[in-house]
Amino acid sequence: MSIExxxxxxxxxxxxxxxxxxxxxxxxxxVCAFFVFQYGLSALASLMVVTVSCLATExxxxxxxxxxxxxxxxxxxxxxLLLALSLPPGFPLWMGAVAxxxxxxxxKALFGGIGFNxxxxxxxxxxxxxxxxxxxxATYTPSFLPGxxxxxxxxxxxxxxxxxxxxxxxxxxxxxxxxxxxxxxxxWKFEGILANADELLTSLSGHMAVGPSPAxxxxxxxxxxxxxxxxxxxxxxxxxxxxxxxxxxxxxxxxRYPNPFFMLFSGGLILGAVYMATDMATxxxxxxxxxxxxxxxxxxxxxxxxxxxxxxGVMYAILLGNAATPLIEKITQPTPFGKTAFALLGRQKKxxxxxLHPGYIxxxxxxxxxxxxxxxxxxxxxxERKKPNE
Amino acid sequence: xxxxxxxxxxxxWDEFMEGVWRQNPLFVMVLGLCPALAVTVSAVNxxxxxxxxxxxxxxxxxxxxxxxxxxxKEVRIATYIVIIATFVTVVDYVIQAVSLALYDxxxxxxxxxxxxCIILGRAEAHASKNPPLPAMLNALGMSAGFxxxxxxxxxxxxxxxxxxxxxxxxxxxxxxxWVVMVLPPGGFFVLGLWLLVFAAIARRKQDKLAEAAGHA
Numbered sequence: 387m388s389i390e391x392x393x394x395x396x397x398x399x400x401x402x403x404x405x406x407x408x409x410x411x412x413x414x415x416x417v418c419a420f421f422v423f424q425y426g427l428s429a430l431a432s433l434m435v436v437t438v439s440c441l442a443t444e445x446x447x448x449x450x451x452x453x454x455x456x457x458x459x460x461x462x463x464x465x466x467l468l469l470a471l472s473l474p475p476g477f478p479l480w481m482g483a484v485a486x487x488x489x490x491x492x493x494k495a496l497f498g499g500i501g502f503n504x505x506x507x508x509x510x511x512x513x514x515x516x517x518x519x520x521x522x523x524a525t526y527t528p529s530f531l532p533g534x535x536x537x538x539x540x541x542x543x544x545x546x547x548x549x550x551x552x553x554x555x556x557x558x559x560x561x562x563x564x565x566x567x568x569x570x571x572x573x574w575k576f577e578g579i580l581a582n583a584d585e586l587l588t589s590l591s592g593h594m595a596v597g598p599s600p601a602x603x604x605x606x607x608x609x610x611x612x613x614x615x616x617x618x619x620x621x622x623x624x625x626x627x628x629x630x631x632x633x634x635x636x637x638x639x640x641x642r643y644p645n646p647f648f649m650l651f652s653g654g655l656i657l658g659a660v661y662m663a664t665d666m667a668t669x670x671x672x673x674x675x676x677x678x679x680x681x682x683x684x685x686x687x688x689x690x691x692x693x694x695x696x697x698x699g700v701m702y703a704i705l706l707g708n709a710a711t712p713l714i715e716k717i718t719q720p721t722p723f724g725k726t727a728f729a730l731l732g733r734q735k736k737x738x739x740x741x742l743h744p745g746y747i748x749x750x751x752x753x754x755x756x757x758x759x760x761x762x763x764x765x766x767x768x769x770e771r772k773k774p775n776e
Numbered sequence: 777x778x779x780x781x782x783x784x785x786x787x788x789w790d791e792f793m794e795g796v797w798r799q800n801p802l803f804v805m806v807l808g809l810c811p812a813l814a815v816t817v818s819a820v821n822x823x824x825x826x827x828x829x830x831x832x833x834x835x836x837x838x839x840x841x842x843x844x845x846x847x848x849k850e851v852r853i854a855t856y857i858v859i860i861a862t863f864v865t866v867v868d869y870v871i872q873a874v875s876l877a878l879y880d881x882x883x884x885x886x887x888x889x890x891x892x893c894i895i896l897g898r899a900e901a902h903a904s905k906n907p908p909l910p911a912m913l914n915a916l917g918m919s920a921g922f923x924x925x926x927x928x929x930x931x932x933x934x935x936x937x938x939x940x941x942x943x944x945x946x947x948x949x950x951x952x953x954w955v956v957m958v959l960p961p962g963g964f965f966v967l968g969l970w971l972l973v974f975a976a977i978a979r980r981k982q983d984k985l986a987e988a989a990g991h992a
Contacts, residue, residue: 478952481952492965514956517955517956517961518954518955518956518957519952519954520955522952544952547939547947547951547952548947548950548951548952549951549952
């Protein structure tokens with residue numbers, strides 16, 4: 387028996403990137419299954435095409451040998467699934483493929499591959515198609531349409547580079563209101579109609595286009611957090627801050643602003659908070675930073691939803707949060723043991739002259755200044771320093 | 777860089793190709809980005825901008841080269857700017873007279889040619905040190921490279937952003953325009969893409985040269 391001797395930390399059960407990513411994919415499976423049950427063939431095709439385009443792009447880029455990672459680490463699969471879940475189910479498949487390619491190539495590979503991306507790749511892909519095809523991405527179809535397992539939404543099968551077929555006519559032929567496809571947020575913003583709790587939570591009533599079921603996502607998120615594959619602080623901070631902001635505004639003016647429950651459970655806030663904002667490469671690692679990051683995203687989401695021309699703001703809020711992550715990490719660095727938070731601001735203690743000794747100042751640190759003589763009263767003698775080697 | 781007045785034809789070709797390929801202002805030196813991102817919404821706009829820049833660059837380099845011994849060193853930049861501004865004014869009025877629609881499309885960017893760093897850079901780095909013929913060849917090459925770069929950007933942005941090239945429809949009436957391509961971010965995306973392509977070609981060429989040197 388060989389005993390490996392090594393210094394701390396001794397990790398008993400290593401969690402590799404691949405393990406974590408695999409569990410995230412598993413936890414997404416129920417959400418995807420319900421999404422397909424809700425929207426039928428179109429949703430299934432969309433999930434498959436977007437995921438395959440992500441995987442193919444990843445494989446192609448890894449093959450060039452410029453970066454590590456592979457499709458077997460499941461990270462590209464997560465990007466694909468999340469991207470598909472955040473798009474309308476009847477989104478033209480060729481646009482979905484474009485979104486997948488942009489997500490991996492622009493959102494991930496250009497920054498250096500897995501672990502180096504600054505922005506959540508799925509959201510980069512979604513932001514690109516949002517900017518490129520603003521009409522298609524706002525065209526939702528109601529959930530639980532009759533015959534959804536026999537035929538696809540006509541816009542799904544659009545030929546590449548061509549305009550999607552008009553979904554409104556197709557819905558009219560099914561004796562549905564042309565506006566039935568509006569999302570709850572768009573309905574509230576442009577028509578002033580509030581969806582009720584049942585519709586939002588499970589989307590079982592089928593009158594509205596609510597994306598993947600928030601209740602199911604929350605359950606899956608709780609599983610992930612319980613298994614420690616995800617930090618619970620980020621979703622808690624996002625939902626807390628969005629809920630609090632929405633509640634404050636609702637208390638101020640309950641005619642103009644919807645109730646906080648509607649704010650929390652409509653649109654992509656739950657999906658974004660649980661699965662997208664918690665991407666490990668793009669969120670802060672410090673516990674305090676996670677709270678700041680989540681609070682920022684929640685606040686921005688509510689602000690964009692209420693005061694901008696767009697009905698939904700989760701995507702931009704998370705991307706802005708991603709951009710702020712390095713700064714948040716910098717200002718929330720934990721203080722080392724034995725120091726107070728203000729140690730760096732105040733005067734150095736007298737006995738701590740070792741940190742100013744030129745021998746201890748890193749030669750690589752360009753900003754390192756050789757201190758003046760008076761700080762070096764207790765400097766060790768030259769021969770004293772050499773002693774251990776001889 | 778040859779300074780001899782009697783250039784051989786390969787030298788001339790080298791002088792010209794310097795700007796088109798090895799020192800391409802847009803894809804190698806990454807200069808003149810302001811017009812490159814702002815007016816390349818369509819191929820026509822990009823080409824006109826390239827031609828306007830060609831005129832200004834060639835004429836001002838020629839004049840600077842002719843006057844290079846008379847211009848006092850202390851005020852040379854100001855002198856170059858006056859020369860460049862003169863030709864920019866000419867181009868400005870010519871485009872206004874030829875096509876008002878184009879003039880509106882290019883907007884302030886015609887006047888802004890005056891601060892295009894390619895032109896001042898060429899005047900300072902090349903024309904002021906070389907006789908008229910090489911200076912003009914170099915300026916022509918640079919302008920050709922810049923025009924080529926603008927056209928590469930404008931063509932992709934027009935094809936994806938409107939489904940047309942030079943206003944001719946390529947994909948029929950059902951084409952879905954990529955709105956982002958005619959917006960400023962589209963300019964950055966396409967420029968990045970071309971930079972990637974050019975860097976890849978340059979690297980491949982370098983690898984081949986290194987391989988050939990290894991075999992020799």
